[in-house]
Amino acid sequence: MFDVAVFGSLFLTLFVIMDPPGITPIFLALTAGRPAKVQRRMALQAVAVAFGVIAVFGLLGQQILDYLHVSVPALMIAGGLLLLLIALDLLTGKTDEPTQTKDVNVALVPLGMPLLAGPGAIVSVILAVQNADGVSGQIAVWSAILVMHLVLWLAMRYSLLIIRVIKDGGVVLVTRLAGMMLSAIAVQQIINGVTQVIQNS
Secondary structure (H helix, E strand, C coil), X not given: CCCHHHHHHHHHHHHHXXXXXXXXXXXXXXXXXXXXXXXXXXXXXXXXXXXXXXHXXXXXXXXXXXXXXXXXXXXXXXXXXXXXXXXXXXXXXXXXXXXXXXHHHHHHHHHHHHXXXXXXXXXXXXXXXXXXXXXXXXXXXXXXXXXXXXXXXXXXXXXXXHHHHHHHHHHHHHHHXXXXXXXXXXXXXXXXXXXXXXXXX
């Protein structure tokens, strides 16, 4: 009743794409300065948003893209541009948002989407759901998605201990490093999207 091969394949794919170790410094940078309780809540919010987006696209992804006439490369380029804007803010230190909305905004965008629930993860889930054979395959696919989001939450939740060690100076350094990493991810995503557009034309 449980397809271990499908579970393992999708879990490893999502682990590489969603990258829990890599998301940790970005999460620390984006949540720096908030109380620990708020940071923990933001970790949960970000994972909940990511899971919600992934679940919707897993169930209705191809229909949504077809209805909106949006191609996967276009989705990749749009996500890359959004990440690039966030990365530039991190690199220049312009991470402040209006006080009444900043906690929610950071948890939703960019943490929830497109960092966690990005084009790569969305496309992988759409294909996995479409290719899953029978009930056992579907159970394996959705189990992999659930376990992956649990891993993401644990990675962000317990990364907050790092802040106690690195202090404010370390947070500034982590913020700049996160900006560099995020800009590289964004540029690569844009390049991949443009390459696919050229190949498909």
